[in-house]
Amino acid sequence: MNARNLLAVYERMRIIGLVSNKREFSLSWCGKGRNYLRDYVGHDRLGATVPRAVVGRLRDRLTAVAAIAPEGAAREMMSVVEEIDQAVMIERYMHR
Numbered sequence: 167m168n169a170r171n172l173l174a175v176y177e178r179m180r181i182i183g184l185v186s187n188k189r190e191f192s193l194s195w196c197g198k199g200r201n202y203l204r205d206y207v208g209h210d211r212l213g214a215t216v217p218r219a220v221v222g223r224l225r226d227r228l229t230a231v232a233a234i235a236p237e238g239a240a241r242e243m244m245s246v247v248e249e250i251d252q253a254v255m256i257e258r259y260m261h262r
Contacts, residue, residue: 167250167254168212168214168215168216168253169206169211169212171216171249172196172221172224173203174253175246175253176191179246182239182242182246184243188204188207189201195224195228196223198220215261221250224250225247228243228247228250229244
């Protein structure tokens with residue numbers, strides 16, 4: 167998954183109300199520093215590969231929250247998980 171995909175996931179999560187800003191996304195969902203996502207964007211590194219550990223943490227957190235969320239919200243969250251899975255598969259295919 168590249169940083170462009172990570173930014174798209176952030177935007178989706180912001181739209182559905184799971185996060186309010188990049189700082190919260192970086193800290194709470196990615197488990198990184200407060201400027202993690204902002205640095206990818208600000209330093210024009212959107213094509214950079216996001217480490218598997220970060221992607222895994224984000225995916226695991228979304229899946230865990232979806233498991234206890236109301237049905238409609240859970241569906242939204244799982245569609246974000248599917249978006250992450252697709253981005254990971256595409257990234258793997260591109261780097262064969």
